[in-house]
Amino acid sequence: MKHLISIVIPVYDVEDYLTECVNSIVNQSYSNLEIILVNDKSTDNSGVICDTLAKQDARIKVYHNTINSGLSDTRNLGTNKANGDYIIYIDSDDYISSNMVEVLYDLCIKYKCCIAQCAFTRDGNMTEPIEDLRDTQIYSGKEMHLGLIGKGTSRTMACGKIFKRSLFKEVSFPSKLIHEDEAFIHKVLYRAEQMIVTNEKLYFYRKNPESIMNKKFSIKKYDILIALQDRILFYQSLDWHDLAFATSQRYSVTIIELYRKTNELITDEKTVHLEYLSKLYKENLVELKKSPYLTSEKRRLHDDWKENPLEGDTYNFFEYFSNTKI
Numbered sequence: 001m002k003h004l005i006s007i008v009i010p011v012y013d014v015e016d017y018l019t020e021c022v023n024s025i026v027n028q029s030y031s032n033l034e035i036i037l038v039n040d041k042s043t044d045n046s047g048v049i050c051d052t053l054a055k056q057d058a059r060i061k062v063y064h065n066t067i068n069s070g071l072s073d074t075r076n077l078g079t080n081k082a083n084g085d086y087i088i089y090i091d092s093d094d095y096i097s098s099n100m101v102e103v104l105y106d107l108c109i110k111y112k113c114c115i116a117q118c119a120f121t122r123d124g125n126m127t128e129p130i131e132d133l134r135d136t137q138i139y140s141g142k143e144m145h146l147g148l149i150g151k152g153t154s155r156t157m158a159c160g161k162i163f164k165r166s167l168f169k170e171v172s173f174p175s176k177l178i179h180e181d182e183a184f185i186h187k188v189l190y191r192a193e194q195m196i197v198t199n200e201k202l203y204f205y206r207k208n209p210e211s212i213m214n215k216k217f218s219i220k221k222y223d224i225l226i227a228l229q230d231r232i233l234f235y236q237s238l239d240w241h242d243l244a245f246a247t248s249q250r251y252s253v254t255i256i257e258l259y260r261k262t263n264e265l266i267t268d269e270k271t272v273h274l275e276y277l278s279k280l281y282k283e284n285l286v287e288l289k290k291s292p293y294l295t296s297e298k299r300r301l302h303d304d305w306k307e308n309p310l311e312g313d314t315y316n317f318f319e320y321f322s323n324t325k326i
Contacts, residue, residue: 002032005101005162006084009092010074011050012040017093017206018049024095024204026057030102035060036078037092041068046092072173072180075158079172085165089158093206100202104162107196111138114164114192117155120203140194142240145186148231149246150318151326153197156185160203167191174227178220183227186234217265219273224254225280242326245291250317252288252302255281259309274309282306293324 007025011018025035037060039047047064054060063077075089086105090096104116137153139146147154158173158181171188173180189195228251235244259277266273285306288294294302298320304312 002030003085003105004032004034004083005030005086005088005105006034006036006078006082006165007088007090007101008036008038008075008078008082009090010038010040010071010078011042011046011092012068012071012074013042013044013046014092015042015044015046015049017095018046019053021090021092021095022053022060024098025090025101026059027098028096028101029099030105033059033101034082034084036081037062038074038078038081039064040070040074041065070176070178072175072177075180076172076175079168082165087163087165087168088161090203091159091205094159095204095206097202097204101162103198103200103202107136107198108162108164111136111194111196113138113194113196114167115144115161115189115195117153117161117195117197118202119199120157120160120205121201122205122207135199137197138194139197142243144189144192144195145235145240145243147197148186149243149250149326150321151324153199154189154195156181158184159205163188164192177223177226179224179227182224183230186231190234190238217261219262219266221261222258222277225251225258228254242293245288245293246321246326248284248288249291249293249321252281252284252305253314253317255284256305256309256314260314263310278309281309293321293326 009021022035037050039050039062050062054062063081065074079087088101100118104118107113107116139152139154143152144154146152148156167188171184171191174183177183228247232244232247232251235247255277259274262270262273262277285302288302289299301312
């Protein structure tokens with residue numbers, strides 16, 4: 001008997017997309033599934049749709065939050081309710097290829113991995129044939145983290161992956177952060193012995209203008225800094241100083257990007273927010289300047305930002321490190 005796999009789907013105001021999402025899971029080639037829908041107090045008909053879908057398939061379980069608790073807490077609730085040996089997270093405005101679960105599960109079993117990851121496409125058409133490339137790469141230990149700095153193919157997103165259930169004994173999504181994947185992924189990767197990545201595009205990401213990450217800019221976007229700060233400290237505690245320096249560089253570039261967006265788009269207490277970001281930047285720069293990965297050109301640029309965060313072009317951190325030897 002193949003393992004039970006739990007599919008956790010947080011649901012909030014996605015009445016236009018939810019049925020397509022769930023149908024793509026119900027019709028999987030791998031059938032030993034537990035499908036967990038957690039309705040996070042939706043204000044549209046999403047809750048009703050959840051209950052209707054549950055009546056159509058006994059594998060579907062529905063939980064209704066009495067308050068809107070956010071994506072992290074909703075995922076954590078689904079995880080705690082899960083009975084499967086493996087867990088997959090799917091956002092309720094996305095959908096998956098008919099064989100995604102089977103492909104990822106088989107890769108985990110065949111190569112004895114705790115995590116398997118597929119590629120994704122944006123707003124793809126699920127009816128189009130998927131080219132079976134099946135190029136795979138196996139990473140272990142520290143190698144699993146290289147994709148988080150632009151080297152390697154592991155990625156931050158929780159979606160598009162299958163996780164062995166035992167990885168979550170001491171790991172959960174941080175409550176109330178909108179960049180929950182960034183704050184979660186380095187910790188769960190550390191607990192995995194190895195992971196496998198396939199380049200098959202099996203996860204279909206829909207760019208929903210109403211999703212959390214696509215909504216109007218606000219200081220809630222600063223949550224990414226909390227996640228990156230935590231990752232820097234995490235790597236430092238392991239003496240993985242190369243990854244800590246690289247993450248510190250990303251943190252620095254991210255602060256500048258947030259500073260410029262705040263200056264352009266925020267009106268309430270703008271000065272307070274800009275001073276806060278400037279303080280974080282200057283504190284981080286002290287450690288960052290010890291990094292062996294800053295070229296002289298980039299060092300001058302970061303120094304210039306300290307004096308005037310609005311001057312000078314920013315740069316793509318991931319592109320920079322994809323060509324940097326560490």
